[in-house]
Structure formats: C-alpha cells, structure tokens
Amino acid sequence: MSRFEPLNAGNLRSDGRRPLELRSFSAELTTHPSADGSASVSHGLTQVTACVYGPREAKNRAQTMHDRALVNIEVEVAPWAGEVRRQRTKGDRRTAEFAASVKATFEPVIQTTLYPRSEIDIHIHVLQLDGGLLQAGINATTLALVDAGIPMLDYVSSLSAGLYHTTAMLDLTNLEESDLPSVTVAVLPRSGKVTLVSMETRLHVDRFEEMFKLAMEGGKVLRGEMDKVVRERTKVLARQMEGGAAQDEDRMETDDL
C-alpha cells in the first residue's frame, strides 16, 4: 500500500538527496580503445557508454552530404539494464526517440562542415538504467567526441529536472521519473545556449521556467566535473608523450577545451 513519496517531510528525496543535489557522477575517457573516441558516464546507478567512430568515409552513399558530415546514432540497451527486463529493439519507440534526441542535440554542435562527404557514427550502450537515460547518453557522447578529437562549438552537458508540487528536483531516478513531470535540458554552458528540451508531461509555464533554469545551472555544475575528467586525461596523455616527465600544470587552460 505504501505509496512512493518523492520528497519527505524532512526535505529528503527517496534516496537521501536534497532536491537540488545531483547523484554521484563519474566519467572515464577512452574506455574502448578500438573506437576513435569513447567515454563511459554514470549518474548514480545509470551507466552509459558512448563510442565514436569517424569521421570516416560514408558507407551509405544515398545519405552522404557533400557539404558536411553525416551523424549517425545507434543505441543499444542491455537487456538487463532497465527495471523492466525485456529486450529493447532498435525499432522500440522509446529507443528511437532517444536516438533522435541525441542526434538533434549534437548535429548543430559538431562542426560537421569540416568533414564533408563523411560520417560520424556514435554508438551508445546503456549498461544500467535508473533514470536520466537522455542526460547520461548526451554527457557520454560529449566526452566520447572530445576523446575522438572531433571539434565542437562547445561542450554539451545535460541534466533532468522534475517537479513535485512546487519543488523542483534535479537528476531524477527512475522512481522519480515515473511519478513526476520532468524535463531534460541540454545546454552549451559557455554560451548558455540550449540545444534540447525534452519534456514528458505538459507543465505550467511558470513552473517550467524555474525547473528549466535550475536544470541549466545544474548542467554547468556537471560541465565542471566533465572538465576535470578531460583535464586529467589530457595530463596523462601529455605525460605519456613527454615520456613521463613532470608537466607544468598551470600551462593547461581550463577553457582550452
């Protein structure tokens, strides 16, 4: 009988977080050395890996564009990933929508015009799912693209937000997602531009604005974390290139990336 209580009387969410706290976040670059770039990201129990192949010569002649690169997204959800234990197929509506959202997010950000007549393939593997699929997919893809050295206008960082009565909450778990109206926002933190808003439910415009702003702010916080990971990785690479010699750390500009 016990009904799920998204926010208890002590202002705590069902997993012990406060409304504006994000879940434990970790990211790793070059998880799949066979790909041109790869990254694995986890938000709490949600774990997603993205692999980037390309830019490479387009296989599919029909879709080749002579002024820019074609971006392909492929999604694979491990059958054991989600709450519902079933095979997700490529034809699955939700998976297809997810792929389309990721594509729509990155097409305007990747400098595709630098690679005419080629294609960039992005494979997303969902290993474990506890809410925030879209944000994890986008964040992993960003890092994988960085890892592959594909030039982008800006980092894309993404975060979900939900609303319980009048309280906005960030980074929803599966349990929260299924009970609350929610949005996922993808932002270019440097410019503050928003590239994607995906909403599951209709919302009051005032409330939406509040949630939206918070998700953007949260996105910037995540971007800081992603930055660190990339810098660590760059340091390791630099050290490897310099034969392990110590490097002047101050030389790295935070905003180089």
Next chain:
Amino acid sequence: MVEITIRKRQREEEIQPQKKFFRKTRKGRVIKVLRERYLRDDIGCGVRLCPICASPPFTGQSPSLPVQGTPHPSFPAGHHLLPDTNALLHQIDLFEHPSFQSSLILLQTVMDEVRHRSLPLYNRVRNLVRNADEWVKGGAWVFWNEFREETAVGRKEGESANDMNDRAIRTAAAWYASHIGLAHAASSPAPTVLLLTDDTASRQLASALSIPALSVRAYVAGLPNANELGDVLAAPGRVEDKEATERRAIYDEYLPAGTLDAGVAGGKLYEGRFNPNQYNYLEGFINSAALVRPILVIGRRDLNRAVAGDLVVVELYPESEWKAPGDEVVDQDLTLAADDADDSDGEEGGEAEHRLAAQEERDARDVGKRNPLEKHPTGRVVGIRKRNWRAYICHLDPSTLSSSATTSQSQQVVFATPVSPNLPRIRLRTRQAPQLVHQKIVVSIDKWDVDSRYPEGHFVRALGQVGSKEAEQESLLLEWEVPYRAFGRAILDCLPKEGDAWVVPPKTEDSIVWRDREDLREMIICSIDPPGCQDIDDALHARRLPNGNIEAGVHIADVSHFVLPDNAMDTEAAARGTTVYLVDKRIDMLPSLLGTNLCSLRAHVERLAFSVIWELTPEAKIINVRFTKSVIASKAAFTYKEAQTRKDNLALTDPVSESIRLLNALAKKLRAARMAAGALNLASPEVRIQMESPESSDPVDVEQKEQLETNSLVEEFMLLANISVAAKIQETFPQTAVLRRHQPPPASNFELLEDVLLKRKGMKLDISSSGALANSLDTCVIADEPDFNILVRIMATRCMRPAEYFCAGSVSRETFGHYGLASPIYTHFTSPIRRFADVLVHRQLAAAINYTPLHASLHSRQHMERILNGVNRRHRMAQNASRASLEFFVAVALKGRAEREGAPAREKAFIIRAFRNGVAVFVSKLGLEGLVTFKREINFDPELYSVKVPSATGEVTLSVFDEVDVEISIEKDVNTQRGRVIE
C-alpha cells in the same frame, strides 16, 4: 542563486547499489529494482538548540524536542521516548492522548513500517508530528535515521527485513544516547533515550547494548497519570498473555499469505470486502470481482473474525451446500445478553446463539431449496488480506458489568457494543467502567485471536452522555470519518487578506481580476435555493434574443479564483472532499468566509462567477454554448417557493419574473427530452426536520419535502451546465478530465425485486435499459397510494450502483455514460463551494478556455486518480453521516411528539422484507426503516415473501408491500428504530 551540488556516494557502496532485488509484477513479469542511497551528516537530532546540529540546512521541520526531554520519575535527568514500530502501531491512542506528554523520537524506519502496515495509522502519526506542540507537549521529531551516516544499516547476509529494522532502531537509539551525551558534556546531565518496545527479545538485545528499554505497560505504569493512560493501552499482545496458549481455538487459523495469493490467482479462492448483513451480524456478503453474485458467509465460525470492511479471502463450498441469506433478524444485544465478558473463551456463553446458529443452518438450506432466487454461492473466510479496523463508536453494555463492579475503580473486562449493529461486540479492559456506562465512547480493536470469541480492544476516549446532541453529533462524525476540526492557521492564511471586506475591484484596464472577465453586472440574474441557504453557488438568467432564440445562462461561484492549486487550503479541501450537511450543523469543505460570503452569489452584491451561456431555440435545442469567467450582481435570491409564486403570478411582468418563466418553459422541455432519452426518476426519502425556531435546534416535527416546479427548473439547468462542461473538458483534456459516471446495474441486482413485485403485486419491471426501467417504474402504481410508487423507486435505487468520479483517461470511452441521467457524459461543475470535484473541474475548464494555464498537478493522471478516489470515498461517508443525523433527529422529534400526545407515534408503513421472526418496514413519511420482530411463533413463507401471525381474531398474513400501521418506539442509543405492528 541556489546552490547545486553533487553528492558523493559512500565508499562501501561504490560498487554495489544499496538495494537490488527482483520483483514480480501482477502480470507476472520479473522486474529488476535498483535503488541507491546517499548517506549524510546533516540529518538533525531534533533537540532544540543542539550545539552539534547547530545550523542544519533547511529540513522542512524545526527542532521541537526539549533539551531536557520530559520528566519521568524513573529518569531524573528527563527522557526522550523512542517507540519501535509495534509500540507506535498498537498504542497510537496513547500517544494521541491529551495527557500524554513525553517527547517522542520517531525513526524513519518506524514511520516507513507503519506506513506499510496501515495508511490511516500512518496519517495519524503524521498528524501527531505536525501538531506536536498542540498535542504532544513534549514535542515529536522524525529522525531520518536511514539517511544519516552513523545510523544507516545495510541488510546482512541471511537477515530478515524485520530483524534489520529492529537493528536499525537499536542503532539509532544508541546513536541518540551518545549524541545527546556529547551535546550535554559541559552542562547538565543528559536525558535518557528510552526505547519503547513490547518485544521481549528486542529489550534483551537492547540491554546487551546498554540501551534503556521498557515495555509500554511498564513505562506507563511509572507515569504519574498511569491510571488515566492505562485505559487507552491496547489489549496485551499474545506474547505477554500466558494463558492464551492453553485456551481452545474457536476459529480456524488463517491460511498463510502465499497460499492465499496462489489460491486467488488460481481462481480457487475469492477476494473481496466483507459486508455484514444489516439485519444479522452473524452473516454477510463478499463481493468478489470474479463472481457475479456476492458470496454468502453464514455463522461465526465461517465468518472467522472478519469485521465490516476487511478485505478477506473466501473459499467456496460445493454448489450443493449453497444457501440463502438468513431470514431471521438476529440482534446480538438480545441473544448475547447472558454472555460474560470476563469469560474469555465464551464456551458457556452465547447459549442462545448456539441454538440460533443451528436453526439458521437448517433454515438457510431450506429457504435455498424453496426459493432458488435467494440462493448464493456460499463459502467461508480463510484469510484476511487487509484489516480495515478503525475507531468504533460504542456504548458499554451495562448488563456486562458485575453488580459490585458498577462502583468499583478496579480494572475489569467489559463489552463495548458498537452503535453500528453489524459489528461484533468488543471486549476491553477499563478502570473507569462506572463512569463510562452511560457515555458514548470511542473504542479501537487491537486484535482478534483464534481462541477469543470477540475481538479485543481498548478505550480511546469518551464523547459524552448517550442521547445528548453533542455526543451524538460527534459520534456520527467520527463514525463516518468526517474531518471536522476547525480550519488551521495555515489554511486561513490562504484567504484574501481583506477578509469580509473583500469586494470585486473597480473595473480598470490593468485590473488583474477583471482580465478576460465578462462584465455581466447588468444582466437580470437571480438565484433560487432552499430557504435559509447561505452558500449560494449558482444563479441563472434567460432572455429572448432578437432572432427569436433564447439566451440562458448558469453562473457558478468562481471558487477557483480564491482556492489556488496546491496551497494549504486546497489540500485541506481535497482531503475533506465535500461539505457535510447534518440536520443542525454543516461541516464546511472551505472556510466560511468563502462559502457563505465571498463565493456566495448573494443578491445585489458584485461577485466573481464562472458562466455557462447557451443559445437555445424555443424548443430547447442548443445552438451553441460558451464558457466565460464573469462578474455578476444577482438581482434577487429566491427560495423555491418565492420563485414559484413569482412565476405563477402572471400579473407580474418585471424582467425577473419573465426570466423565471422563460427558464421554466425551457426546463420543462429539457426535462421531457431527458426523460424521452431514458433518464430515471429515482427517489430517495426526502424529509425535513422542522425546528422550533431558527435559533434553537430542538426538532418539533418531521415533514416530507415538497417538490415544486422551480426545484426541477434549477435541477435541469444544473444538469445542462454539467453536461456541457463535461464535453468541453473531456475534449481538451482526454487524459485527466474529471468526469462523473453511473454504470448500468447488473441484471442480477434486480432479480429479487422483480420477483417480489410480480408475486405480490403482479407488476413487471423491465430492466433492459434505463428507458425501459423508467417506463416500467411508472406503471408500478396503486390507486390512492402515491407512496407505493415512491417506495418501489427507492427499492430500485438500492439495486443500482453508486455514481462515481473518475479520470477520463482511466476508463474506456464506452463506460463514460451516466445511467440514471441517460447522458453519455457528465461531470460536476455547479457546486464548487461544497464539492471538491467541482473545484477541479473549474480549473480544467478555465484552462480549456485559455483563461489560465493548467496547474502541473492537474496534468498527472495518477495524481488525479488519487484525489478522486478520496473524494468518492468522502462523498459516500458524507451521505451516510447526513442520513444518520437525520435519523437521530427524526427519533428525537418522534420522542417529543410521543411525549406531547401521551402515546407512542403511529405511522403508516410498508413491509419491505419478511423474515422468519419479523418484518422490515419502511415509513415513507419519515423516510425511516425499522424492524418489527415477533416473540410468538410465526409462520414464514419465503416463496411468497410473507409471514402469518397469530392474533386475537385469528391469523393475520403480512406480506412484502402490504401497508401496516406501526407504533414507533425509540430505543436509546440504538441506531435502528424498532417498532411494534398494531395490525
């Protein structure tokens, strides 16, 4: 700007999610559930000014526990009380008691378990916390132990969930002791944190960790007010009851939960709510979704401790053993008079009951054979899915007090008899028996063991003298769970700050109130209501248009302008669901400033309204309809009678009278069209209590309500408005629109009524459609007996299902229909002051016409379903409470009449049911139902629904639908009125 942070997971939980388990869904799919948990160091202990938890971030609660806890003779430095789950669940009445003053620490673990076990109890605990200052003088604090680093525990290998929770409780108790110790280091000695548990093993484990622990009884015994508090303690559990094991079982043990699950899933067992027979507490029905006819359960043994409202599991007997419901009125007061409360196995007691049961058994089969229509699938209760025990209003049975005990203050065991006749008597221990004898009291059931004939419970509180209006009123509010507390501060703060000085602001360009509102102040609008109506929520107008058509409008108080979604007032209104009308009191859904003032469409006052305006042809065909927020100024507030007079006096040609005539003409046509479509004209007993004077609440007499043309006028336009609005919101919000439906009754519901009508009166009911039913009801008339037709309609109404609110997206489109009104779609829009569903509908309609955006909560179907379920329940309860109140006042009025006239009241009545030892009668003039039982041997014919009674002049045959004179006597403190047939 707000601070957004990322939580780091605890190291040991880095790899493994906190919880990972597989769950099987109802459809049999396996689901993997992942949960993680973030542990924190900012969970406060709740002690005021705690130096360690000095500046906790906002937590939603402010620390309320006194620094020194509360005084206790055994703990000189003071103490805080930390109850475990069972202590809290079973002794909630103790904690709620006004004289209970200890400071309470409620652990999250405990709260979660309570919620899992009983939602109503959980809500009571939450109220306890919310009102900590008001109720529990020592304060109450919820400690979120499962999220604090030091107190969170994880499941150990092989540990049961219960054991883990108990360990969590001990861990938290130990943490509290050391935390409070640290906080007190320099100053005074630290108060004790006392674990309260009735589990002996738990106390032993606690003492091993040097955590002070006591049983509830031992704890209360040490309090200065032990005598007073001792009474509200729940009956001792089995563990402490040594004798229990030696007693003989009277009932069968319930089957294990797994067996029940499998049985129900496999179609071998049936699940449903238990409904006792109102005439016989020893039998009842279970409505199972899997069977068309309700399942009959007869006899104490087969009922197996089921109490009204419990969700039970039944096993069916083979069809050869199916029976008919009893044809005897069984009154437990009479049959059990000799039963001794202290004699707990009840073996000797209930002699009369044994005899009865045996005869019942024989007869049930006999009746079943003779009248197969009455035969039901019959079974026995083999398990309880969920108890639905609540607080019951009772009186102490004086006969169960031993003569020496009537003055004694020593603890004794007595029977409490619930006022509701179909509940078992409750055995309880009290030291206050002599004081309670003539009081109405609230009693809770604690348990019902296999070796105890009766459930065991405890005294909660006394309401007052039996028969006193205050006690009766409060008891019926409690009995029907009507929330009647005064509106709290937070709720009143949601009202306009101008209070009753609030007026519609002047019409200006930039006025927010006037934005998108039509100015209808000049329109000739009037209201028509019952006399003395204070909450006028509707007004009407009609006028001829130049093109020969008629414009008609319904204007409803714009309640949603004042009641905003999701604030304290809205939440309270949703919880109340409806205003409850008692004969001499109204329990408002909204604060009276709104209901009887700002939202009441009084005459000559500017008020905000939500208007539905139609263009109709003179034949009442709708040309178009529009909806708009408006400002109106009603020109007159009529009673039905005044409006009728006005309409009938053709000399009056003022616009208001003309408008009423126009409305009336349209209403007649609308009604005719509705009837032609098959709408039912159903009846319910409508009586009115006449009061001596408007100020006093002493009823003088009872009269039947008069129905005027103008009643029907208002009704027709309200129906029309509701239907128009329903269509509009359904179209705009197909998922979440709030609608109301009335499902067609299953044919089997009518079988008995059809048979009786045919056999007794040669009348036929055609139930093939609502139209056919309406027509055949019209033919059920007896010359010179206008009441007979009303009676048949009342009985037909009882065969119907109740109407209900639902969410448009929750059921299939084909089942939207309203059977009684013969409308394909319907909702409630016209009474937002007194019904919460209407408030929701107003919000949806406002969004549908783009007046305001729809609030987020109204987009969630789950949320809407939750609210509507609550509103449906409240609605039922409110109706019951109103009826009970009416019955009480009718009884008082009759008593008064009898005293004035020096003889018991006599009325004409119809027999509506025959039993082996009596008949049930319906007094239509009073809207009362009563029982007439015969002490003499009578001859009962179940086939012909009649009894033959020997009398001075020979034998008299009494059959269903016969009219008889009854003498009505009122029994003190019994809900059913009993009478004596004179002839």
